[in-house]
Amino acid sequence: MRQYLIDQLRPEEVERVRAELDRACEPAEVGGLYWLEVPEDLLGPEQFAHRECRPHCLAVEVGRDRVSFELLVRSRKKLRCACIAYATPQQRTFLLGFADRVLEAAGVKA
Numbered sequence: 001m002r003q004y005l006i007d008q009l010r011p012e013e014v015e016r017v018r019a020e021l022d023r024a025c026e027p028a029e030v031g032g033l034y035w036l037e038v039p040e041d042l043l044g045p046e047q048f049a050h051r052e053c054r055p056h057c058l059a060v061e062v063g064r065d066r067v068s069f070e071l072l073v074r075s076r077k078k079l080r081c082a083c084i085a086y087a088t089p090q091q092r093t094f095l096l097g098f099a100d101r102v103l104e105a106a107g108v109k110a
Contacts, residue, residue, distance in 0.1 A: 002086055004099055007066040009108065016106035017067050021060060024102065034060040036098060038073055042091050047073065050083040058087070058095050069099045 009017070021027075025034035035057040040048070047056050053075035061068045071087045078084075087095060 002071040004069040004071070004096060005066060006068075006099075006103065006108070009065050009067065011065075013106060013108050014062060014065065014067070017102060017108065018062050020102045020105045021062065024098075025060060026057075028059075032062045034062070035076065036060055036069075036095070038091055038094065042088075042094055044073075044083075044085065044088050044091075046085070047083045050075070050081065053078050053081050053083050056083070058091075067102075069095055071095065 021034045025036050027034055035055075036059075038047075038056045038058060043056055047053070055076050056073050057076055058073060059070040061070070071092060072084070073087055073091060074084055075081055
């Protein structure tokens with residue numbers, strides 16, 4: 001899995017990251033997992049055409065001492081579809097910008 005991983009976080013940093021994700025993302029049914037919706041104008045052609053598969057999201061997972069931002073764009077409605085793909089350069093830029101904002105808001109310096 002391709003992902004942007006921030007590890008070796010202190011417990012208080014993890015809690016602040018979790019609080020930021022609670023505000024900015026939709027929590028998944030699985031604890032520690034969040035969904036970041038990809039804006040419609042950033043969807044690839046196949047994702048845009050697959051309205052029945054929307055919303056398309058990126059997963060963010062918070063662990064004991066880490067947070068990972070996955071680079072796989074998923075459908076929230078289907079497990080397998082041609083529209084599920086690794087992030088385009090524009091989607092990757094969106095995700096990395098989001099990660100930077102979350103970490104900054106949470107006061108994570110390293």
